[in-house]
Amino acid sequence: MLTDYVPILILSLLAGGFAATNVIATLITGPYRPTREKLSPYESGMTEIQPPKQRFPVKFYVIAMLFLLFDIEGVSFYPWAIILKALRFPGFIEMLIFLAFLAVGYIFIWKKGALDW
Amino acid sequence: MNLTPGPEHFLVLGAILFTLGVIGVLTRRDPLIIFMSIELMLNSVNLTFATFSQQLGSADGQVFVFIVMTVAAAEVVVGLALIVSIFQTRQQIDVDELDQMSG
Amino acid sequence: MIVAVIHINVTLADWGSVLPELIIAGGMLLLMLVDVFVPGKKVNLTTWLTLIILALAFAASWNLWRTGGMASALYGTVTSDRFAMFFDFSILISAALAVLISPGYISTSAFDSGEYYALILGAVLGMMLMAAGLSLMVLFIALELLSLALYILSGFERFRPRSQEAGFKYFLLSSFASAFLLYGFALLYGVTGSTSLIKISTCLAGHAHGCSAAATSSPLLYIGIGLMLVGFAFKVSIVPFHMWTPDVYEGAPTPVTAFMSVATKAALFAAFIRVFSMSLSTVESHWYGALWALAIATMVVGNIAALAQSNMKRLLAYSGIAHAGYILVAMAANNALGQSAVAFYFLAYTFMNIGAFVFVAYLETTGRAGDEIASYRGIFYRNPALALPMAIFMFSLAGFPPTAGFFAKYVAFQAAVQAGHVDLVVVGVITSLVSVVYYLRVVAVMFLQPAEEAAPVEQPVPPEQPPAVEQVPASAEPVTRPQLPWNIDVGIWTAALGSIVLGIIPTGLLTYASESVTAVRALFGLP
Numbered sequence A: 001m002l003t004d005y006v007p008i009l010i011l012s013l014l015a016g017g018f019a020a021t022n023v024i025a026t027l028i029t030g031p032y033r034p035t036r037e038k039l040s041p042y043e044s045g046m047t048e049i050q051p052p053k054q055r056f057p058v059k060f061y062v063i064a065m066l067f068l069l070f071d072i073e074g075v076s077f078y079p080w081a082i083i084l085k086a087l088r089f090p091g092f093i094e095m096l097i098f099l100a101f102l103a104v105g106y107i108f109i110w111k112k113g114a115l116d117w
Numbered sequence B: 001m002n003l004t005p006g007p008e009h010f011l012v013l014g015a016i017l018f019t020l021g022v023i024g025v026l027t028r029r030d031p032l033i034i035f036m037s038i039e040l041m042l043n044s045v046n047l048t049f050a051t052f053s054q055q056l057g058s059a060d061g062q063v064f065v066f067i068v069m070t071v072a073a074a075e076v077v078v079g080l081a082l083i084v085s086i087f088q089t090r091q092q093i094d095v096d097e098l099d100q101m102s103g
Numbered sequence C: 001m002i003v004a005v006i007h008i009n010v011t012l013a014d015w016g017s018v019l020p021e022l023i024i025a026g027g028m029l030l031l032m033l034v035d036v037f038v039p040g041k042k043v044n045l046t047t048w049l050t051l052i053i054l055a056l057a058f059a060a061s062w063n064l065w066r067t068g069g070m071a072s073a074l075y076g077t078v079t080s081d082r083f084a085m086f087f088d089f090s091i092l093i094s095a096a097l098a099v100l101i102s103p104g105y106i107s108t109s110a111f112d113s114g115e116y117y118a119l120i121l122g123a124v125l126g127m128m129l130m131a132a133g134l135s136l137m138v139l140f141i142a143l144e145l146l147s148l149a150l151y152i153l154s155g156f157e158r159f160r161p162r163s164q165e166a167g168f169k170y171f172l173l174s175s176f177a178s179a180f181l182l183y184g185f186a187l188l189y190g191v192t193g194s195t196s197l198i199k200i201s202t203c204l205a206g207h208a209h210g211c212s213a214a215a216t217s218s219p220l221l222y223i224g225i226g227l228m229l230v231g232f233a234f235k236v237s238i239v240p241f242h243m244w245t246p247d248v249y250e251g252a253p254t255p256v257t258a259f260m261s262v263a264t265k266a267a268l269f270a271a272f273i274r275v276f277s278m279s280l281s282t283v284e285s286h287w288y289g290a291l292w293a294l295a296i297a298t299m300v301v302g303n304i305a306a307l308a309q310s311n312m313k314r315l316l317a318y319s320g321i322a323h324a325g326y327i328l329v330a331m332a333a334n335n336a337l338g339q340s341a342v343a344f345y346f347l348a349y350t351f352m353n354i355g356a357f358v359f360v361a362y363l364e365t366t367g368r369a370g371d372e373i374a375s376y377r378g379i380f381y382r383n384p385a386l387a388l389p390m391a392i393f394m395f396s397l398a399g400f401p402p403t404a405g406f407f408a409k410y411v412a413f414q415a416a417v418q419a420g421h422v423d424l425v426v427v428g429v430i431t432s433l434v435s436v437v438y439y440l441r442v443v444a445v446m447f448l449q450p451a452e453e454a455a456p457v458e459q460p461v462p463p464e465q466p467p468a469v470e471q472v473p474a475s476a477e478p479v480t481r482p483q484l485p486w487n488i489d490v491g492i493w494t495a496a497l498g499s500i501v502l503g504i505i506p507t508g509l510l511t512y513a514s515e516s517v518t519a520v521r522a523l524f525g526l527p
Helices: A002-029 A059-082 A084-112 B007-027 B031-056 B060-089 C012-017 C019-037 C043-067 C082-100 C102-109 C113-132 C136-154 C161-192 C197-204 C213-217 C219-235 C244-251 C254-279 C281-307 C312-333 C336-365 C384-398 C404-418 C422-447 C469-474 C485-504 C507-523
Strands: none
Touching: A059 A084, A059 B060, A084 C019, B007 B031, B007 C161, B031 B060, B031 C161, B060 C136, B060 C161, C012 C019, C019 C043, C019 C113, C043 C082, C043 C102, C043 C113, C082 C102, C082 C113, C082 C254, C082 C336, C082 C485, C082 C507, C102 C113, C102 C254, C102 C336, C102 C485, C113 C136, C113 C254, C136 C161, C136 C254, C161 C197, C161 C219, C161 C244, C197 C213, C197 C254, C197 C281, C213 C219, C219 C254, C219 C281, C244 C254, C244 C312, C254 C281, C254 C312, C254 C336, C254 C507, C281 C312, C281 C422, C312 C336, C312 C404, C312 C422, C336 C384, C336 C404, C336 C485, C336 C507, C384 C404, C384 C422, C384 C485, C404 C422, C404 C485
16 A cells, blocks of 8 residues: 555655755755845735725625635535436426526626626 | 554544644734634644544535535635725734733 | 446426525515616615515425424435424514614615625525434534624625624634534534434444444544534524624624524524434433533523623623523533523524514614613613513513513423423523513613603503504604605514413423424434
């Protein structure tokens, strides 16, 4: 059993060794000239103009939250789809009712303007 | 040495994850981290349900997992909405600062 | 391998047995649509619509009560037995009273009324399902439904920091508790192999369907019971899991506090009884000790902490904790009388507790500091129509005869004596005596001390009997009432009448309560 994992172990050692070799090699061979920009944390290559603790648009969160909510409801369709044949017509109606609930929620957030970008 | 995990391993893993979640809620101060710890607790319960479902050969546990997933998503949305609404009126969020009322 | 065996036999009667819930769900959708499609201010429209929906649901529940309902419907996941209906009555009445005092808040705090009422109905739906759930899954969904709605409602005054704080605190602590409860459910499922409460009880009773005989002594069962106890204790604010209660009650908008202080507890206790006293009845020895300790701690801490409060909403929060303790005493009795006592207690508690919140809400919506007890000085001389019912509520909460509170407590303690738990009753009676101090302090502030500014000569003679609803606006209140001036009167006098009537003629309702308990005990095969 345990011998099955030996290739993985070898691969991990190789990968780790490669990374370590590179880091150590640059430390030894490269010149070290620190400047203020180099020491500051990497911020997508942009100069940091404002302190990061500031307000940022809420819109993005709202859309993300709403997406999450409607997305996860899809999980209910999987078990329903599998046994739909056995559920026959009443099962179909029940799912329509479920969708009606979601639709009312969707109309609500739409009319409330939560989706305006 | 037998490394095939059995149901008890998953149950123990679930218990460990649940405990980590509890510790996270009790010790951390950032609401988002507390929030993630609660999600960790819910998901460890999901693992437990799935394990029992497999062990007992009953589908109830798996249905429960679906329900918990859906409910957890709704909880995330409500929680984030509350955090955002607090953020709109206060700059910083730290649970220790929510102390207008003496608890 | 899991092989699905499906028997489709959902009849119209199944749907009929969840008719009250369906009405509430439909009403919730309707209110959301009204909110976005009807332009302008629509406080009156939405308030009336909500009241009508609640009344319809009440009528449907009453009809189910009359016909006895179905013992188990929709694949044995929900019931419409009389026990569930009895709790539905408490939930619906408290929701209606809370809705009645809401318009003032909606106009002063610029609430979005459609959203607000839709959330209230969402919480009501969760609570009714909680009281009717026969499956761990339904209980969990119902619990989350009511909790999620209440988190938002507690933080509904988005720009008032205290309300935000209340919403967020409630959210964090309550979802923490939900996770505990859920883990307990998972372990219970693992031990008994079923999520149905009835199957769990037959499994633990030892005569069932391939359930191992070792289940009752499994350590997982002990852990599961412990976790579920923690979860339930958090949700119904039992000491030592009560820390969130005063903060949330103080911070949340008053109508929401009024609603959640009664209806949430009613729903949770109904489920608590169904899970512990019914489903886990055969393993009573596993949980009785813990319940005993919780009951004593709750009564002692709740009452002593209430003594130190100067804020009415915090006082009512601690009083609510103390009352949860008395209810636990009835539950710990674990006999039919104890369970009827819990059902009756909630009906009484609905009237007396929400009544007190109506008083606070009225003062707040007329622009006064309604929750500082010190500001009640001499209020009797300025507004007797408000002070008299408030006195009734305080006497009832303290448990003086002939009020509803007295009989509720009396039956609860009688049940415990019947079960032989005299120790609990002794602690209960002593702590009740302590509670008299802080309830009567409120009454004393209202009655005995002279008013600060307003000369008491204006209204020297208190009315001999409660004035009729129509006369009240004409009485000594010079401040113009914000909106729907009748709503506070209807609310406060309904509550006062309920507190008195249940105290004078409690026997009829007690019979109903015990009928409801007989129905649920029969379902679980208990005598």
